[in-house]
Amino acid sequence: MKEEQLLNIPGDYTDGIDRVDGRQKVTGAAKYSAEFNLPGMTYAVFATSNITKGSIKSIDTKAAEHAPGVLKVVTHLNAPKLPGYETGKDPSKPATGGGPLKLFVDNSIKFNGQPIAMVVADSFERATFAASLIKAEYTKEAHNTDTAKSLDKAATPKGPRFSDYKRGNPDDWKTAPVNLEAEYILPTEVHNPMELSAIVANWTAADKVEVYDKTQGVKSTQNAIAQAFKLPPENVHVTTKFVGGAFGNALRTWPHEIAAVMAAQLVKRPVKLVLTREQQFNSVGYRPYTWQKVSIGATADGKLTGIIHEARAQTSTFEEFTEGTVNMTRFMYACPSVGTIYKVIPVDVNTPTWMRGPGEATGSFALESAIDELAAKLNMDPIELRVINHADTDPENGKPFSSKNVKEAYQMGADKIGWKNRKNKPGSVQEGGWLVGYGMGSGVFGAGRGRATVRATMQSNSTLLIQTSVTDIGVGTGTAMTQIASEVFDNYPIKKIVFELGDSSLPPSPTQGGSMITSTVGGAVHDACTALKQKFQQVIGNGGTDKPDYAKVLKEKNLPQLDVEITSSGSSEMRNYSAYSHSVHFVQVKVHPKTGVVKVSKVVSVADSGHIVSPKTARSQIVGGAIGGIGMALMEEGVIDHRYGRYVNADLAGYHVPVHADIPQIDTLFVNKPDFKVNPMGAKGMGEIAIIGMAAAVANAIYNATGKRLRELPITPDKVMMA
Amino acid sequence: MKQFQYIRPATQQSVLEAIAKPGTQIIAGGSNLVDLMKHGVMSPDKLVDINKLPLRGITPAKSGLHIGALALNSQVAEDKQVKEKFPLLSMALNAGASAQLRNMATVGGNMMQRTRCPYFYDTSMPCNKRIPNSGCGALEGFNRMHAIFGASDKCIAVYPSDMSVALAALDATVLIAGRKGQRRLPFTDFHRLPGNTPEIDNNLAKDQLILAVEIPDNNYAKHSYYLKVRDRASYAFALVSVAAALDIDNGTIRGARLAMGGVAHKPWRLTEAEKSLVGKPANMASFEQAAQIAMQGAKAYKDNAFKLQLGPATITEALQHAAGLV
Incomplete structure (x- = not known):
């Protein structure tokens, strides 16, 4: 195949410049945080708790201290008191309440996998071996990691943002001619970017430290380290030249980063700390397990009369992590009566964090599935139902949208995937022994401009x-x-x-x-x-x-x-508008009627996110989000054995994300209409909308193929088969 | 991981001498062993690398094919003789692991790979296979991937290989060398059921070396199929897999071979189901009857009841493919 043919893949965006660092990335010249090597480098490795709740009765570090190459073993018994052990301002701080985990300050164990000791040695292998020699005795307390069985322990988070929302009479859904109430479950999902969390810390003077860190914000990390060690911020130099994917897991400063800086201060040499894949599951957040219920009603001709969207999500016992799971239901569709309820459930795990499409990716699975269910009950095309209920102005606050071209996006996507081939009656298309179905789902995310x-x-x-x-x-x-x-x-x-x-x-x-x-x-x-x-x-x-x-x-x-x-x-004029990016995802699936295997056979994602500044990287964004959404729909789940409070699939063999063979051609389309109210380029963000709505699109397509409504992710073959 | 010694003997004799000593462990491709060492599940004092031994060849044998223990999974999968005579083996190999792993993993190593039961891998969890009498974490734990056949209350783990499912179906023989000479073992007798000794995966003694597997010629090449049902299209272990091979004459089944993967502590050969197919027409009714027979004695645990339904579905689907009906 000639190069120009390769580039002219249907749906590919060939306009625009090449990725400026593409060559560095594919040749290995791009230097990621763990790849910085300083003279005299030492290596820190954690030993972690294998109980879930309780306290350390005693800890034996002798063997580790005497192991070859070991410079220091840090535990709560000998760790220096950091002058200001707290993380920086938002987003390093928790969203609502509580405080971040502080390592080695006391003997308490708050979750399984919590670091109990840190070994610093002259090589990674020696540090790893020495860490394995550390033995702790614990006083165990009864723990609870099972969010699904703790739904009755949910409580409304502090702060006005999460208080119950109500407009009109949300209970109107009950008396609507057509209505339904359904529960949706999203399991714990772990970001699992290719690049592991890593930091290299080096004190260049008694009051000056340089770090090479995997972070999504060097200034936020600078502030967090400066606060912990009570340094002027300018004395903390943070470098992050490349990040190998993060998806939210490097949005805040985590305990391991502070620990590495502490270690470098103690051994007076540069320290490198790279979390293991297994440690990533307990150290840098995850998308929280979330139970949702949507109650929705409409008139016989499809006008929405009332929606109640309720969510209960997992958090840790020491921090109240919150996200806007139910918020999109307030403005997504023109519905006079809407109620939202959001609660969190503290369990004995590490704190969750934002993961791509935070809140909305979870919320849209419920809302966009419920809309599809309603359309099925109305015997109506799901696009038609959405068009009937299109919100011309923001129903939450009455403001005009800065721009919104969703109807056009529906049309573009429908044309591209061949929506006309979809039969509204589920289970009616077979091809070569496989059931074929089409589904769609839409996404939305705020499109602001900061400083x-x-x-x-x-x-x-x-x-x-x-x-x-x-x-x-x-x-x-x-x-x-x-x-x-x-x-x-x-x-x-x-x-x-x-x-x-x-x-x-x-x-x-x-x-x-x-x-x-x-x-x-x-x-x-x-x-x-x-x-x-x-x-x-x-x-x-x-x-x-x-x-x-x-x-x-x-x-x-x-x-x-x-x-x-x-x-x-952004301009003050923006206060008069509601600004959102929108997406509409279309998928075709093939479902094996006997084994329950689902193959996603076509994907069309349409982004309505203003002017597209960089078409090639924009396309990559959408493709990546679509793949993330397919993983969310069909594979991703962090599984904890609640008897022990430990993950049983904390590696990439057990925690499934899609492989190439799972992903078909993904067509990306852009409405590409500038929105100059937001910024002078007329561009709006698209990182989140790329994934938001995709999981529902896949689930809706599976319904269309089989008549089976799967409301608990991930939709693995056994669930399809047994439904 | 702890420090260990590493040697790479050049002769079979020196390998056999080395592995007779306690604390030694053979390494070939290392695609499983290195992981297990990193996890602290296996901690040999000395690795005996056998890659210098001339065991890589795939050669015609007396009425069959001889496949050296060091032949790479990718090499076997793409071998012309294998594809021509035993396409089932090629399909099974290509259904396993990833291209990168298949380029490292050997036939002998694939046979020796250990269960992927998470309780076996996590040294903080109980596991009778890792530490005898420490208990079975999976029995009442997360056991979606676990056995429905031949398990014991000591261990419900499954053996993860795809290749071995095909080799069990194809009546292969294992050639084994020991200090007292060579012996041959039917492939289906190589792996063991857990019983009271789940720590013993197979019948290869500590001081013995796999030299090769041999597959006898058969009439199944035209009608064979390996179907693996899994959570994603590659790099995932089987929920259930089926190796199906039929010898069909004018619409009537003259001979059949069937084995399942992902259901037991060893490749699960289905001899009764095979017998039921002989003399029957190659159609869905025959396949469904065979599947029903195959599932007799199956027992599910908390999370894997779906296998009782997925098992027969996979058997009939694989047979339909093998018979060319799909």
Whole structure:
């Protein structure tokens, strides 16, 4: 196959620039946090608890201390008291209440797999071996890790954001001509990015530390470490040049990061700490187990009359983790009466955290499945039901949407996947011994713009240097920002633009997450580049051209370089609008009638997220989200044996994510209509909407293929077969 | 992992001498053993690497095929003679693991691989296979993947190989070397049921070495199929798998071979079901009857009752494929 044919895969986006760091990534030149090696490096490894709740009665570290190469063994008995052992401001802090786990401060055990000791040795292997020699005696207490059996222990979290919501008379669903009530379950899901959480810490002076850390926000990590060790923030230097996927698990500063910095201080040498895959399950969060109930009613012609959406989700006993699971139900459809209830259930596990599409990915599985169930009861096409109930303005607050092109997205996706071939009667299409079905589901996520500072410098060699502290967690931020800078600078050559990121000493940008970066940092890049252009015009004075030779101007004016540093954020006008990105996912599945095996045979994902800044990386975002959604629908589940409180599948053989053979051609479509109310590029985020709604689309397609409604994820072959 | 010694003897004699000593462990591809060592499940003092031995060949044998113990899984799966004479084995191999693992894993190593029961892997959990008489974590624990045939109250683990399911169906023989000479063992007698000694996976003595497997010629090449039902399309162990091979003459079954994977502590050969197929027409009614016979004596646990239904479904589906009806 010729190269151009390869590129012209249907649905592929061939416009736009290549990923600016693509070559580094595929050749291994990209350096991830665990790959930084400093002279005199030492290695920290945790020994972890194998009880779930109680306290350490005694801990024997002698054998470990005498093992070859060991420099230090840290436990609660000898750990230094950190002057300010707490994590930084939001998002490092928990969402609502409680406090993060502090390692080695006392003998209490709060969950299975909690670190009880840290060995520092001159090699990773020696540290690992020595950690295996540590023996602890415990006083065990009865534990509970079973969220499913603790639904009655759910309580409403503190804070107004999570109080019960009510508009109209939500109970109207009960008296509606067509109604239903259904429960949906999403298991614990673990982010499991390829890159393990890793940190290299090195004290360069008594009050100065540098770290190479896997984090989604270098500034937030800088603040958290500065607070824990009571240092001026500028004395903590955080570098994160590449992130090998995070999906939310590096949004906050976790105990292992503080522990590594502590270890480096103790041994007075650089320390590298890389969590094992198994430790990842207990150390850096997960998507919480969530039970949901949707009660929904409509008139005979499909007008929604009332919805109640209730969710109860797992959290730890020491922190109240919360997310907006039920919030989308308030504004997704034009329904006069809506109630939402959100509660959390503390169990003896580590704290959950945001995972791609946080809240909405869970909530949309319930809501978008319920809408499909209602459509089936109404004997109506599920797209038609959604169009009938399209919200033209935000029903939660009455504001207009900054832009919303969902109807167009429905049409684009339906055309592409061949929705007309779908039969509304389930189980009516067979092909080569497999049942064939189509399903769809939609997603939504807030599309705001935050504050970021960007420095733009035109250097004497005509390199345009753009600098800000933002990380690129693999989504293509560097590429998108380069594209924006190029566009502002009248298609300035991509090769002459350098986007420097992932360093806490650069001008501050927010943590990468919540689909905010293209809008927020992109907006600031746009504004900084615009300001730099203007500065050039001033320098040039009268007679300047639109496209000056910047290097020549600098030379003539005897300037080494010209730079600006701009802080910008969204306009106050935005308060008058509701701004969301939308997605609509379509799938075709084939289900084996006897074995229950599900093959996803076609995927079309449509994003309505404003102007598409970087088509290639945008396509990758959507493809990745679609694959994540397929995994969520069919495979992902962290399984705990509740008798022991321990995971029984804490590795990539036991915790299934899709492999290539599970994934068909994924067509990505973009409505691509700019929304200039949000930012000057007209772009909105798309990281979350790529996954939100996908699991429901798959479940709805399975229903269409088989007539079986699966309400508990993941939908494995046994569940399909036994339903 | 703890420190260990590593040797790579050049002759069979020196391997046999080395493995006779306590604390030694053979390593070939290492795709399972290295994992087990990292987890602290196995902690040999000395690894005896046998990759220098000339056991990699796939050669015609007297009325059959001789496959060396060090032949790679990928090599066997793609071998012309294997594909021509025993496509069932090729299919089974390609259904196992991932391409990367198949490039490392050997035939002998595949036979010696240990259960993937999570309680066996986690040294903080009880497991009679890992530590005799410590209890079975799976019996009342997470046992979705576990046995429905031949289990004991000491162990309900399953043996995870796909390759071995095909070899059991194909009447293979194992060639074994010991210090007192060679012996041959029917493949179906190689692996054991757990009984009261789940710590013993198979009948290979500590001081013995697998040299090869041999498969006798048969008439099944035209009508054979390996069906593996699993949670994802690759790199997942079988919920249930079935190796089905039929010798069909003019619509009538002259001979049949059937074995299941993912259901027992060994590849589960279904001889009674095979017998029931002989002389019957190659149709769904015959297959359903065979499946019913095959499932006799099956016993489910808390999480794996679905296998009682998935088992016969997979058998009939595999037979239909083998017969060319799908």
